[in-house]
Amino acid sequence: MIVRLEGRGRRVRACYAEGGPRCRDLPELELSCEVPVVLATPGGTPRTFGHRLRVKAQGGRLKVTARVEVEGYVAAVVHKELGNAPLEAKKAQAILARTYAARAIQDPRHEGAPLCDAQHCQAFAGLFHSKYGASIDPEPAQSTLSEILIESDDRPTPVFFHATCGGRTVAANRMWPGAQAPDLVAIDDRAPDGSAWCKGSAHHRWRAKVDAAELARALVPLVERSLDPRTLRLVQEDDDGVVWRIGDRAGIRRVPGARLQSTLGRAFGYDQVRSARFTARRRGTSVVIEGEGLGHGVGLCQAGAAARAQAGQDAHAIIEAYFPKLRLKTGPWR
Ligand SMILES: [Zn+2]
């Protein structure tokens, strides 16, 4: 059965193609099907979202809430986040994905649902259907079944991961004051030979070149005034890019690195300015940015985890390396 859905203000218009077009305007739509529901958006890849779906509309936009079984969700997140990595790295990611979900179930990150499917929570592209894409490897989730990371009070802990740390990770409470994750400490992500585990990643060291005037404009929301591109100053206060000094001859302001990174990522592309750990040098009318790592640098380094797995470390050793202060719990957590 195919149902075409459209948002009309606060109502959902559902049109059924079978037996001639029939449309109904509803305050909300509940779908419960024996086969998994596949959701297709114009131009998007069809995604499979389990058997039960609720659809609402707000301002003409559709809001879909799907009920998904936890282990299927974990397998799908691992597939999306770390599909090509060795198994032990995927198992480590599965433990994180499950911990993240467990925490969100206790402490929902959204109104009406613990998690969203976007990067804001964890990337989730649906429970793949063989007809619409690669099938998902269930092993990383199955072989770590019900394992989560807990804090001292036995609650699922907040966990974080990122693509490439560049050689060391950053403590959560430093990167985000108020993160309330004191056990998420910084580690040196270094192999016995002293080199970074993630050195094979294309993001271990990176370089970008941006126009100085464009950079000055992009920084305006952070300093709340216009900046003179000729005397622009953009300097890390510490080696981790946790706090930055931004300004020009007229004055300098301290800005959190996390805000700087998201601002520059939006302005120039997250594949250009990839982390908050970089140096910026003036060259003519341009600014050359040389950085380390991709992402916020907190928690597990995915490139490092893959390299560790390649070198023979198992999932628990990988988890212990990136989260030395957390404990692993096996068994029911709900
Ligand atoms: Zn979210």
Ligand SMILES: [Zn+2]
């Ligand atoms: Zn790393």
